[in-house]
Amino acid sequence: MMTFSEKVLAAVKKIPPGRVTTYKKLAEQCGRPLAARAVGRILNASKFSFFENISEKEKIPCHRVIKSDGTIGGYSKGAKKKIVLLKREGININNGRLLAKNE
DNA sequence: CCGTTGACTCTTT
DNA sequence: AAAAGAGCCAACG
Numbered sequence: 001m002m003t004f005s006e007k008v009l010a011a012v013k014k015i016p017p018g019r020v021t022t023y024k025k026l027a028e029q030c031g032r033p034l035a036a037r038a039v040g041r042i043l044n045a046s047k048f049s050f051f052e053n054i055s056e057k058e059k060i061p062c063h064r065v066i067k068s069d070g071t072i073g074g075y076s077k078g079a080k081k082k083i084v085l086l087k088r089e090g091i092n093i094n095n096g097r098l099l100a101k102n103e
Numbered sequence: 104c105c106g107t108t109g110a111c112t113c114t115t116t
Numbered sequence: 117a118a119a120a121g122a123g124c125c126a127a128c129g
Contacts, residue, residue, distance in 0.1 A: 062124070074124035
């Protein structure tokens with residue numbers, strides 16, 4: 001039985017390059033459509049009390065996860081860094097705002 | 104975009 | 117173990 005956090009992390013890890021998703025969608029996929037915030041909490045906490053295989057958050061492309069209204073949201077390393085990473089993946093960002101959301 | 108309300112998990116006390 | 121605090125959010129006004 002996978003916990004909510006495991007499901008979320010697994011889903012995020014499956015996000016292919018150049019593709020982005022939203023916290024809400026992840027929450028829905030994990031069976032908690034109203035737990036969008038919990039998803040963010042999990043990605044941020046990154047205490048990883050379970051997956052010891054993943055010692056660092058860098059194993060998870062959390063930068064490919066954005067807010068549902070198109071904004072970048074937050075990032076442990078800084079939202080600015082997140083934007084750079086997304087642009088590097090081929091996703092266009094403008095002033096902290098997502099232009100072409102790839103869904 | 105800002106403020107408030109709602110919902111959920113994780114961490115700390 | 118139980119309660120309180122915090123957090124990469126969503127929807128509505």
